[in-house]
Amino acid sequence: MEIKVLHQIMDWNEDVSEDVRQTLADRHICMINVMGSPGAGKTSLITALIGALKDRFGIGVIEGDIAGQVDADRIAALHIPTVQLNTDGACHIEAMSIQRVLPHLPLDDLDVIFVENIGNLVCPAEFRIGESLRVTLLSIPEGDDKVEKYPLMFTDTDCLVLNKYDMLPYFDFDEERVLSNYETVNPGAPLFRVSSRTGEGMEELAAFIAGRIREAIK
Amino acid sequence: MEIKVLHQIMDWNEDVSEDVRQTLADRHICMINVMGSPGAGKTSLITALIGALKDRFGIGVIEGDIAGQVDADRIAALHIPTVQLNTDGACHIEAMSIQRVLPHLPLDDLDVIFVENIGNLVCPAEFRIGESLRVTLLSIPEGDDKVEKYPLMFTDTDCLVLNKYDMLPYFDFDEERVLSNYETVNPGAPLFRVSSRTGEGMEELAAFIAGRIREAIK
Numbered sequence: 540m541e542i543k544v545l546h547q548i549m550d551w552n553e554d555v556s557e558d559v560r561q562t563l564a565d566r567h568i569c570m571i572n573v574m575g576s577p578g579a580g581k582t583s584l585i586t587a588l589i590g591a592l593k594d595r596f597g598i599g600v601i602e603g604d605i606a607g608q609v610d611a612d613r614i615a616a617l618h619i620p621t622v623q624l625n626t627d628g629a630c631h632i633e634a635m636s637i638q639r640v641l642p643h644l645p646l647d648d649l650d651v652i653f654v655e656n657i658g659n660l661v662c663p664a665e666f667r668i669g670e671s672l673r674v675t676l677l678s679i680p681e682g683d684d685k686v687e688k689y690p691l692m693f694t695d696t697d698c699l700v701l702n703k704y705d706m707l708p709y710f711d712f713d714e715e716r717v718l719s720n721y722e723t724v725n726p727g728a729p730l731f732r733v734s735s736r737t738g739e740g741m742e743e744l745a746a747f748i749a750g751r752i753r754e755a756i757k
Numbered sequence: 758m759e760i761k762v763l764h765q766i767m768d769w770n771e772d773v774s775e776d777v778r779q780t781l782a783d784r785h786i787c788m789i790n791v792m793g794s795p796g797a798g799k800t801s802l803i804t805a806l807i808g809a810l811k812d813r814f815g816i817g818v819i820e821g822d823i824a825g826q827v828d829a830d831r832i833a834a835l836h837i838p839t840v841q842l843n844t845d846g847a848c849h850i851e852a853m854s855i856q857r858v859l860p861h862l863p864l865d866d867l868d869v870i871f872v873e874n875i876g877n878l879v880c881p882a883e884f885r886i887g888e889s890l891r892v893t894l895l896s897i898p899e900g901d902d903k904v905e906k907y908p909l910m911f912t913d914t915d916c917l918v919l920n921k922y923d924m925l926p927y928f929d930f931d932e933e934r935v936l937s938n939y940e941t942v943n944p945g946a947p948l949f950r951v952s953s954r955t956g957e958g959m960e961e962l963a964a965f966i967a968g969r970i971r972e973a974i975k
Contacts, residue, residue: 577794577878577907578899605879607905628909630848630879658906659879660795661823661848680898680921681796687825688876689795691846703898709927 552666556634559669562641563652569755570637570652571748572668574692575676576685577658580702582610583735584676585653589617591745596650596752601640603632603656610655620644631662634669651752660689664696671755672748678703683713686720694724697751698731700744705734770884774852777887780859781870787973788855788870789966790886792910793894794903795876798920800828801953802894803871807835809963814868814970819858821850821874828873838862849880852887869970878907882914889973890966896921901931904938912942915969916949918962923952 563570573581582602589598599620602611611623622643624636632654644652654670656663675696677685680703686693693699699721707714721730729747733740781788791799800820807816817838820829829841840861842854850872862870872888874881893914895903898921904911911917917939925932939948947965951958 576796576876576899577903578896604906606908609902609905628879628883630877657879658794659848659877661846661875661877662880665846678796678898680896680924681794684827685795687827688822690824706898706927709924 552634555638556667556669559634559637559641560671562638563669563671564755566646567756568646568649568652569672569752570654570668570670571672571674571752572654572656572663572670573674573676574656574660574663574696575658575702576660576678576681579658579676579678579681580735581655581658581676582613584674584700584702584733585655586613586617587735587738587741588653588745588748589614589619591741592651592749592752593619595749597648599644599646599649599652601637601644601652601654603654605629605657620649626657630657630659631666632656632668633666637668650756660685660692664689664692672751673697674700674748676700676702677717679706679710679712682710683716686717686724690724693721696725696728698729698747699725701730701732703734703736704732705737705739770852773856774885774887777852777855777859778889781887781889782973784864785974786864786867786870787890787970788872788886788888789890789892789970790872790874790881790888791892791894792874792878792881792914793876793920794878794896794899797876797894797896797899798953799873799876799894800831802892802918802920802951803873804831804835805953805956805959806871806963806966807832807837809959810869810967810970811837813967815866817862817864817867817870819855819862819870819872821872823847823875838867844875848875848877849884850874850886851884855886868974878903878910882907882910890969891915892918892966894918894920895935897924897928897930900928901934904935904942908942911939914943914946916947916965917943919948919950921952921954922950923955923957
């Protein structure tokens with residue numbers, strides 16, 4: 540019974556996701572769905588990407604959180620249009636929520652919308668929200684077994700960002716294990732080694748993201 | 758509509774959880790539900806606690822994972838009765854799964870069962886599984902804003918373990934912020950500073966857990 544219910548919700552979500560995707564395509568806006576564990580560094584990564592991309596693109600942000608607005612405050616401090624989307628306990632963002640939130644952003648001024656999903660390696664992967672690009676973060680302190688343990692998140696992403704890469708010397712993290720598992724579930728998909736703190740690898744990631752934005756909004 | 762469905766599932770889960778709790782109470786077994794983000798260090802903590810407690814108690818483990826058996830292999834290597842519970846994509850363990858899994862453990866030999874829940878700061882907090890004790894991990898690299906952002910997980914726990922505490926010098930982690938937020942949502946609840954890697958703080962945590970086990974199984 541439970542599985543049937545989930546399918547119903549997910550089918551309905553797929554329909555709305557396609558509506559959102561079409562709305563954004565008509566307006567030449569690229570939506571980027573940023574996913575990862577709690578504390579993987581999603582807000583810091585978005586902040587760094589805003590710094591690298593804001594001279595080239597109009598940027599908006601939807602900050603998903605279960606409660607509060609800690610992250611939205613951080614982004615809004617950069618003078619970037621930001622909407623806080625509270626899920627009130629739900630473990631992922633659904634397309635319907637994005638559809639409701641979009642009118643609160645100045646869409647005419649935007650080329651790209653970053654959506655920071657709920658910190659969770661499971662549920663967000665199951666729900667498309669109308670995005671053109673999925674970015675999944677895995678931070679070094681989380682450990683090297685995450686691709687095996689949460690495969691869908693790494694299968695359905697357009698790129699993997701190994702974040703907090705400057706912390707590699709302090710943790711027992713077998714990078715080859717991650718690379719090999721990622722290649723198995725998502726062959727040929729790109730991977731970036733990044734530290735939002737030091738800026739390491741950010742230029743390469745920003746160039747990739749910029750290319751994908753240009754492709755999506757042309 | 759979605760919320761109604763969730764309530765139905767959760768009411769049903771509460772009934773089964775109470776059945777499991779009663780079954781275990783009749784057999785004088787204490788079940789401990791270990792929760793935290795992906796990579797917070799749940800398996801390492803359970804491994805360390807097994808080392809500290811195995812001379813005093815009969816211990817079994819239920820390893821929850823979405824896929825695979827990486828963690829179960831680690832525990833079974835300690836010659837501890839272990840059952841792998843794969844949720845096949847689901848983001849939390851439900852009481853019904855525990856009910857089905859229990860007969861596969863040698864219950865007559867056990868005083869305590871550790872359940873390693875799915876790595877997730879959201880959904881597991883909503884589903885009781887018949888446990889006597891909830892242990893929530895927050896690892897230093899995850900950041901100091903997690904209690905604000907995932908309040909239910911920290912409200913409904915019997916203790917908070919600040920894990921990877923030896924990494925404090927390497928991260929910008931405001932411990933006072935966590936303590937203050939934790940005290941707000943869960944007044945008076947105990948907190949332990951631990952490193953499963955160095956063993957720091959483990960003795961104090963093990964003493965607390967041992968006390969709670971004795972209370973539950975008397």
